[in-house]
Amino acid sequence: MTYLDFEKPIEELQKQIDHVRNGKHLIKPKVSAEELEIRLRETQNDIYSRLSTWQRIQVSRHPERPYTLAYIEKMTTNFIELFGDRSFRDDKAIVGGFAELNGETVMIIGHQKGINTKMRQYRNFGMPNPEGYRKALRLMKLAEKFNKPIITLIDTPGAYPGEEAEQRGQGEAIARNLFEMVTLKVPVLCIVIGEGASGGALGIGIGDRLMMLENTWYSVISPESCSSILWRSWDFKEKAANALKPTPQDLLQLGIIDGIIPEPPGGAHANPDEAASNLKAAIIANLTELKKLSAEERITKRIDRYSHIGIYQTEQA
């Protein structure tokens, strides 16, 4: 397990537990493993109940955090992954396919980060090229054709800023998805499961409901890039993070998202099974509600929802 700097007390307790459990002891340890586990749980709860914005961003980037394919494996059966944009190639930073969730076929699409050094390269660190967005759109249209609900899982540090990505129209690919997702006839549920950076996140993020796991962020720009542009230095990322108000708690208050899905104590990486079960419960509850509406009602509400986002003043010239 990798521990973040503010998780030191948790790491210490875990070491003690391991020692009590596995060490050879001449005299019985003063505190039992069970007692220590209670303390560990309390410490986890305590630390995680008052995370700063920057700490929450660190949790969202934890290298052992579950990614899209892990959630698909834990939440669904019969998953068949579908590849390719039918035009250029298959993008490894976005995955998707049909699966069975709670007895019904759904289309799940998500950003995919790598689980180790080699795979992180392979997945391009979860940064899609245009063909990733085009693959996602192809799969969404497929789901629409067969009347299956769409679930998108968002987890990207941004769309890839590469030479070829620009050549193949990164901007156009994202724009096209925004436009097309607005009028999809099937229910569309979007959930941020890690990082939600800018247009790269929004490119699979237009739907009837927008939810976020508890320890994630969603913003117009990453705190690092924001710091570099507005403060002209990389040293103000914590300040930028606070100013951007990117946490689920901020965004719920601002009316941008519809709900927060709780994570287990210590974050999703501390107990991926529990995280997946919370996520699954939220998906089932939301899809049940969305299916009560007709396609026309959902599209009208979707347009209405986005049309009303924005805060401005009206004053006479």
Place this chain on the structure above:
Amino acid sequence: MSQERVPWWKRLRKGVETNTEQKLETPDGVWHKCNGCKKVYLTTQLEENLYTCPHCNYHERVDAEAYFSILFDEEDYNELFRELTPVDFLEFTDSKPYSKRITETEDKTGLRESMRVASGKTGGYRLTVAAMDFRYIGGSMGSVMGEKIARGIDHAIKNKTAFMIISRSGGARMQESAFSLMQMAKTSAKLTQLAEAKLPYISLMTNPTTGGVTASFAMLGDFNIAEPGALIGFAGPRVIEETTRKKLPEGFQTSEFQLENGFLDFIIDRKELKSKIGQLLGLMQG
């Protein structure tokens, strides 16, 4: 909302002179040094050429009002939604508070936002135009820009006019955080209504058009067009070079590059903009 009109280039020249950032080097206002080929020529020549260079055809930056004057018949148009102005609801502070940035920008430029919307006729055809002012926080997209586009689309649908957006923007306005990001969604959602009404949408990209603007309405035109030599892209060239640690080739992300790669319908010289738009609108109605 009629107002007394000074010819736009006179206002423009005044604007240019008061803006140090974009100052065209015009000693005593008679001479202009081209920002492209650096040749020096008469300001009157620049004005006659609609702020394009008679030597190299470099298209100088002009503001929203200039485009309204160029596009609308007899320079006759109504500006819409002027009453919408930005507000610092997140209390965002970087090197200075966003609220202060708003006031200072207003004082410096006389503008109330980075976008203006106007309605009139072009070549006899009804047209609603939303155009950006780069001098207002880099033409950045915040709530007001999104709302002006939304209302512009409503106006176009109600009055059955074609709709045009003239982009000149660095992208989303960070000081409005999630709300600026969501303007990409908002404008795209509104464009589905315009499409449903079967009204033409023309997206004109000018120098520069980048970030969230490119990744939403700018690339969604029925007709995607651009002025020559404009920088058009999603990620900025500096970010790409930092990421890939490679120098970008000459002409990367220009209008000509975008045309070659299939993302533009055509490139339009500013001097032919009005006639070409009129021609296009005529074909759509014929």
